[in-house]
Amino acid sequence: MGTSHFVIPTAVLLFLAVGAPVESFELPVHGFVEVAGGMRLGNDPVQPKDAVLGEGRVQLQYAHEWEKGPKVFVKADFLGDAANEALRAELREGYLDYAPMANLELRLGRQILTWGTGDFLFINDIFPKDYISFFIGRQPQYLKLPSDAAKVSLFLPRVSLDLVAIPSFTPDNVLTGERLSFFDGLSNRIVGKDANLTLTKPKRIPGNTEFAGRLSGEVGSYELALYGFKGFFKSPLGVKDLARPELFYPELAVYGASVRGPALEGIGNLEVGYSDSLDDRAGANPLVENSSVKYLLGYERQLWTDFTLGGQYYVEQMLHFRRFEASRPAGGAHRDEFRHLLTLRLTQLLRHQTVELSLFVFYSPSDEDFYFRPAVSYKLTDQLTAVMGANIFGGRRASTAFGQLDRNDNIYLRLTYSF
Amino acid sequence: MKKRNVVLVVAACVSLLSLCPPLATAQTSSAEEIIRRSHLAEYYPGDDMKARVLMRLVSKEGKERLREFTMLRKDLQEGGEQRYFIYFHRPPDVREMTFMVWKYPQKNADRWLFIPALKLVRRIAADDKRSSFVGSDFSYEDVSGRSVEEDTHRLLREEALGGKEAYVIESVPKNLAGSDFGRKVAWIDKRALIPLKEEYFDKRGDLGKVFSADEVKEIQGFWTITKRTMQDVQTGHRTEAIFQDVRYNLGLPESLFSERYLRNPPPEAIR
Secondary structure: OOOHHHHHHHHHHHHHHHHOOOOOOOOOOEEEEEEEEEEEOOOOOOOOOOEEEEEEEEEEEEEEEOOOOOEEEEEEEEEEEOOOOEEEEEEEEEEEEEEEEOOEEEEEEEEOOOOOOOOOOOOOOOOOEEHHHHHHOOOHHHHEOOEEEEEEEEEOOOEEEEEEEEEEOOOOEOOOOOOOOEEEOOOOEEEOOOOOOEEEOOOOOHHHOEEEEEEEEEEOOEEEEEEEEEEEOOOOOEEEEOOEEEEEOOEEEEEEEEEEEEEOOEEEEEEEEEEEEHHHOOOOOOOEOOOEEEEEEEEEEEEEOOEEEEEEEEEEEEOOHHHHHHHOOOOOOOOOOEEEEEEEEEEEEEOOOOEEEEEEEEEEOOOOEEEEEEEEEEEOOOOEEEEEEEEEEEEOOOOOOOHHHHHHOEEEEEEEEEO | OHHHHHHHHHHHHHHHHHHOHHHHHHHOOOHHHHHHHHHHHHHOOOOEEEEEEEEEEEOOOOOEEEEEEEEEEEEOOOOOOEEEEEEEEEOHHHOOOEEEEEEOOOOOOEEEEEEOOOOEEEEOOOOOOOOEOOOOOOEHHHHHOOOHHHEEEEEEEEEEEOOEEEEEEEEEEOOHHHOOOOEEEEEEEOOOOOEEEEEEEOOOOOEEEEEEEEEEEEEOOEEEEEEEEEEEOOOOOEEEEEEEEEEEOOOOOHHHOOHHHHHOOOHHHHO
């Protein structure tokens, strides 16, 4: 986009340099200024650059609320991206909140939508994700992509109902060879900058509006929820034609439930979801992802002062597996009926919670692959935070979720000034 | 039903005792009774409460960090279940974060944290007794209270502290392994029944943390510690907390303490 976008970050930095020492001054606008850099560890022959992350970012947010009236909220990012040699402005959130009745709320516009009980694992949260940001060391908030949507929330004494309509489809930001190399199932090899994929989004017509809903309530200390979704896979899990590298987003419906609450001196959660692949309900079409059932069991507990341990066991069961096997083209990547995935989260806070040591591990015994996310964060002052971390991938086979990322191991550093 | 009766009896005793303070002073009932009344005076004044709290975390080297938040409390029963709601104003990286606690007298509290950048409500698996509140020298327990029944209390003596007559009471955890301290000595103001000073000793018997009520004001008829300090004698770190704009009996609705308002707190509640 235009260089004019860079005028704003520069102005903000100047303003901060002058205004920051004035402690009691209330800024009308909040946000942060950040510089971040990340490098590939080792060499990837299909990627010309070693830098996976190199950016200066300013995030600004502004809210205005009328007494007993609507509220507007805007959050925008302005970034100079050295790794991609681009200047960009992104509207992260921009919505209007309005409550026409005491127990009814509307949120209209660009918003981050999320629900469910998983920790970096999503069963009933079929809202768009940015896995590239996640893999290269951006702040965790960038895993979530905004949706342009209308949300209605109804609050009754014992239950709440959220209904969301998303008229314009936003896909996940998935591996396309830009920055990170990945396994291309069509050419059966690891591709990077040389990838040649066409991703076709669903047409922007009223009939393609996506719908999501959640009914939630509490029983004692336990939170229960039912979920429903009708729309499209957020990742391009359909192939138009085997001869051409053109992928699309098949139709999807998801029904699920979750419970979360105290268990064994900690917090436990259980979530299930049935993904109904509407473009291939019989599971006979090898070009479209099959239906599946996903199960998640999670537990988190504080073991000692400022140390928390979390673990999850996740299983994805492909339905109509025999038909998938029977229709799998010769040389097509192997898949299991059951994909087992374990995660581990360790967090230790030190020095009055100004230092955080953390490790998140994904490990799949069935895919035989792993992903380690170690990080150290240090709050130098109330405003300034430095984070250093790494993303380490590996596996036995190049075709699995984390195995394909083997050559993308990277380390990163972020310095963030919040105001 | 039984628990409720006990609560009623205790409440009746407390109101009787507070009606005739000289009698109470003369009889000095049991140490546990004093602690029970002190617990109510410190953590249950009014039916609800709102305050803007400024915490200064000061390291041994004098380096300062600030935490500023609005705190709301509602009691469901006097001496029983409570709801807390905290909205952070500062530091900037946690601004707009909200924190909700449903506190029960006999079991672990339920805690939720809303992270606005992620639009995510997390359930917190923290242990009351061992967790520092936002990195300060105060534990969660110091902020919302520790059950009277968890310790054995003994009246050591009565003496004046800073010109105020006080009971000096020693409290020893019944379950040492599940506690962060080995012994506590508290100076309880005979008139206001709030602690003026507390010394926490570690399990080896060494002095660990010292609490002091630096400023006490009567607000709407309730004695309120408006300025307090918790000092970690062993590390030299200390936290000062100033309670501003304290108000009681605002008539906060119970529905405020819900996921709905955790995600979207009403502006008048957090100002």
